[in-house]
Amino acid sequence: MSVAFEPVPRGAPRSMASRMARRFLEHRLALASLALLVALGMASLAAPLVELALGVDANAANLFDRFAPPSAKHLLGTDELGRDLAVRLLYGGRVSLAVGLSAAVFAAVIGTAIGILAGYFGGRPDAFLMRFTDAVISLPLLPLLIVLAAIDLEKLGLPPEIARSEDVSLYRIVVIVSLFGWTTVARLVRAETLVIRAREFVTAAVAMGAGPWRIMLGHILPNAVSPIIVATTLSVGNIILFESVLSFLGLGIQPPVASWGNMLTNAQETIWSAPMLAVWPGLAIFVTVIAFNFLGDGMQDALDPRAVE
Amino acid sequence: MLRFAAIRLTESLVVLLLVSFAVYGLIGLMPGDPIDIMIQSDPKLTPADAERLKALYGLDRPIVERYGNWLGAALHGEFGNSRVNMRPVLEILWPRMGNSLMLLGISLALSLAIAIPLGAIAAMRANGVFDYGVNLACFAGFSTPPFWLALLAIILFSVTLGWLPAGGMGPAGGDPAWHESLRYMVLPVGTLTMLSVGGFTRFMRASMIQTLRQDYIRTARAKGLSEGRMVRSHALRGAMTPLVTVLGLSFGGLFSGALITEIMFAWQGMGRMIYDAILGNDYNLALVGLLFATAMTLVGNLLADIAYVWLDPRVSFRSLEAGR
Secondary structure, eight states: OOOOOOOOOTTSOOSHHHHHHHHHHHOHHHHHHHHHHHHHHHHHHTHHHHHHHHTOOSSOOOGGGTTOOOOSSSTTOBOTTSOBHHHHHHHHHHHHHHHHHHHHHHHHHHHHHHHHHHHHHOHHHHHHHHHHHHHHHHSOHHHHHHHHHHSOGGGGTOOHHHHTSHHHHHHHHHHHHHHHTTHHHHHHHHHHHHHHHTSHHHHHHHHTTOOHHHIIIIIIHHHTHHHHHHHHHHHHHHHHHHHHHHHHTTSSSOTTSOOHHHHHHHHHHTTTTOTHHHHHHHHHHHHHHHHHHHHHHHHHHHHOTTOOO | OHHHHHHHHHHHHHHHHHHHHHHHHHHTTSSSOHHHHHHHHOTTOOHHHHHHHHHHTTTTSOHHHHHHHHHHHHHTTOOOBOTTTOSBHHHHHHHHHHHHHHHHHHHHHHHHHHHHHHHHHHHHTTTSHHHHHHHHHHHHHHHSOHHHHHHHHIIIIIIISOOSOSSSSSSSSSOOOHHHHHHHHHHHHHHHHHHHHHHHHHHHHHHHHHHHTSHHHHHHHHTTOOHHHHIIIIIHHHHHHHHHHHHHHHHHHHHHHHHHHHHHTTOOSHHHHHHHHHHTTOHHHHHHHHHHHHHHHHHHHHHHHHHHHHHOTTOOHHHHHHTO
């Protein structure tokens, strides 16, 4: 018996990957967002070079040069301690992007594990895990995050020199936010697992004697990669928002390390005299978060062939 | 119906119990516990005195036992006193809860009043200019840092234009007239509404698009109903039902938004009370505040779940139980 293959029409995309790439490229907003995020990432990475080139110091106060207007040396002027606003924004971007991306990846790992376990085993484990997920979603998260951010690490048995170091506030916030940021990924991965589990290749693997772990890790996980990537991208924005709120309230990244959130804490005090100090860091958060959301949305359209409206 | 409600109620109580234990344990890890504060205020206390005080207050007992004692008292309505104000916590809590519910209630009603028509119209003109504009506005809404939105509102309406008060709940001293307190509500309510309306609108749009593809909508069109009549009497109801579930899950997020709004505008609500209590080492007040906030969101979630089944004739309570 012979099977006649239709020739692929000229100009039509050939593989799944190239079709995805094409759909993504058609999404101009997502593409622009990606370009913007890459530029932002590179600029924040280059913050020390910018500092050097302009001859300014991001953390050194200069009380003779407070609230300076924008100039060639201070591109966006200086803040209430005479520090260069533009360079501090770049350093703040490092923090926000580092926290946002790393917490999103940790959260994705937790969410993927919960989603696959729930979707694969079904029944009671599924009901339990999903009720748990719903409960976490419906909790008032921010007050709980504030409690977690305020606990004394020394009482958890951490040595004082570690508990009080500057880096710890960074790690702590990554841990706290990822503990709560996994819910979207868990729900999406569970839905995808339910679909994949019913496919023939999984049945075939079961018939060949593959155990549950092999099926979950070797068959379901690789096929659930695209929803995981989409959900992770979409959660980065939310995580950056949470980080900025906690830093703004004085419970996240601690000064003098600049973060967009804690830059706004000080700006709040001077909104009557220097409102622009409150505009720039917020604008930076807004643009970054909306770019991640546009990017995630565009990827969702590109990766999910069913989502054609 | 009763059985379903009973199961969901039990689940909510279990969640509340777990949260109370977790928060009780976490509060014990906060800097400056009661003994630390006593030592600070009286440097003559020796470490032996501190141990005796710990034993006196039962702080040397294992955490599970302390939690058990606390829970027993709490179940009898004994929530203890606030350390800072020296008053029963419930006496402080009730008025704060009322203020928060007022802020949340008005803002939620406003959000839905905007989101439902906006989402429905966007869905009926899917992929048109209007739809595109609404979509962009929604993205902007949930990508804005809440405290920054509040700052911008203060800069624009209080600092620059001078139209509205920057914070507080009324002019200092005395009971303000209702139209005067209304002016103090505009910025907090407006900020909270702008934060939540985007998510609801996008959900309503997606739900409406799904509904418009259903057979019963085609039937309604086929029997000659006008488009407006069809939407009003068939499509809207079908599309709004799933919105109820999202509403139930969104109370926690709304409360988080309200916390920021209350802090930014000096609104005397529960979120601000919890925040101040944590920063001021008033841990009993923080604990009780957090539990009531959690209970509030769980009750909202429960009501939404029950309303969902009540609104959607295709879902029966029996099938929901079976599917679990």
